[in-house]
Amino acid sequence: MQQNYKNIFKTLPEHSRVWIYLSDRLFTQEESEIILTEVDSFVSSWKAHQKKLNASGTLILNRFLILAVDEQTEAASGCSIDSSVNFVKSIGQRFGIDFFNRLNMLIIKNGEPSMVSFHELESHKEEELFNPNINSLKELRENWIVPVKESPFI
Numbered sequence: 176m177q178q179n180y181k182n183i184f185k186t187l188p189e190h191s192r193v194w195i196y197l198s199d200r201l202f203t204q205e206e207s208e209i210i211l212t213e214v215d216s217f218v219s220s221w222k223a224h225q226k227k228l229n230a231s232g233t234l235i236l237n238r239f240l241i242l243a244v245d246e247q248t249e250a251a252s253g254c255s256i257d258s259s260v261n262f263v264k265s266i267g268q269r270f271g272i273d274f275f276n277r278l279n280m281l282i283i284k285n286g287e288p289s290m291v292s293f294h295e296l297e298s299h300k301e302e303e304l305f306n307p308n309i310n311s312l313k314e315l316r317e318n319w320i321v322p323v324k325e326s327p328f329i
Contacts, residue, residue: 181316181317182316183235183316184231186231187231187312188245189312189313190245190247191243191244191311191312192251192310192312193241193243193309193311193315194242195239195241195309196239196240196241196242196274197239197274197279197280197281197305198238198239198274199274199276199279201237202237202238203237206270207237210266213266214232214234214242215232218230218231223252224255228244228249228251230244230245231243238281239281241315278292278293278294279293280296280304280305282299282302282303282323283320296323297329299323300329301323301324302323303320306320
């Protein structure tokens with residue numbers, strides 16, 4: 176299932192900051208379409224100090240909502256980050272999705288994404304993990320999927 180994320184957010188530079196939100200369940204196709212439309216709308220109007228952010232957003236694997244901002248163009252401020260968190264919370268409330276349970280981890284087991292608890296990672300050392308500690312687009316493109324045994328969690 177090894178996916179290539181090297182081309183994600185093609186229009187943004189690799190130093191862009193990213194926020195990754197993992198859903199506690201799969202989105203339906205209909206939910207994905209609605210959420211992606213709302214993500215596009217949000218990032219197109221996302222501002223910091225009344226200045227438009229050079230931002231993008233997407234959904235991956237019907238599980239991840241990812242936002243990215245080129246902070247060299249305009250840095251995301253505390254208020255703009257708060258607005259993005261509120262946006263993600265509103266999506267979660269609307270669709271009954273929890274994006275904020277940091278104990279949820281997505282691994283690749285038998286070639287397919289599988290949700291496990293952080294506390295179960297020890298028993299999945301031979302699997303791969305979508306690393307939730309990604310902060311930059313460069314990291315997302317190059318190191319998002321790592322062996323569990325090489326992750327900072329083991």
